[in-house]
Amino acid sequence: MNYIINYITDRMLEMHRQRKEYMSRAKLSKRYIRKLGKIGSKENHSYYVTLPVEYIRKLGWRDNQKLVVKKRANKLIIEDWAE
Numbered sequence: 001m002n003y004i005i006n007y008i009t010d011r012m013l014e015m016h017r018q019r020k021e022y023m024s025r026a027k028l029s030k031r032y033i034r035k036l037g038k039i040g041s042k043e044n045h046s047y048y049v050t051l052p053v054e055y056i057r058k059l060g061w062r063d064n065q066k067l068v069v070k071k072r073a074n075k076l077i078i079e080d081w082a083e
Contacts, residue, residue, distance in 0.1 A: 037048050059080070061067075066081035 032052055034049050034051070037050075038045050039048055040046055061080070068079045068081050070077045070079070
């Protein structure tokens with residue numbers, strides 16, 4: 001029984017090490033730098049930006065939640081939509 005548990009633990013550690021070799025993590029200084037993307041056809045398109053998951057969790061936002069986007073000076077402000 002101990003042999004099976006040790007084998008499983010060793011196998012899980014090896015899989016974790018292999019994943020680390022292929023999946024690098026962004027440096028802390030660049031973690032919050034995001035790119036602007038375009039989606040849709042040439043004539044009818046929208047822009048998008050991905051937001052850090054930590055911010056979404058702290059704000060309590062969910063998938064498909066309505067948001068309000070406002071432009072103030074040279075910034076965009078994203079707020080929760082309220083009726």
